[in-house]
Amino acid sequence: MRLRYTVVFEKDEDGWVVASAPALGCAAQGRTRRAALRSLEETVESYLLARRAKGWSIPRESDATVSTIQVAV
Numbered sequence: 653m654r655l656r657y658t659v660v661f662e663k664d665e666d667g668w669v670v671a672s673a674p675a676l677g678c679a680a681q682g683r684t685r686r687a688a689l690r691s692l693e694e695t696v697e698s699y700l701l702a703r704r705a706k707g708w709s710i711p712r713e714s715d716a717t718v719s720t721i722q723v724a725v
Contacts (some may be wrong), residue, residue: 657713661685675713
């Protein structure tokens with residue numbers, strides 16, 4: 653089964669890229685966006701396999717939409 657989740661990328665204070673899957677509460681980091689994404693894929697796979705092994709349901713992506721805002725400071 654192939655599932656799709658939204659991924660959010662941010663840079664931390666040390667310049668590392670943090671990739672997160674908000675629907676799952678999972679996050680991982682890497683020196684590049686690509687490395688962070690690969691690490692997140694491994695993290696999510698392990699997380700979902702552990703849930704399945706315990707007989708827990710597999711969370712689905714929510715119907716939430718992603719948007720951005722601009723504010724003056």
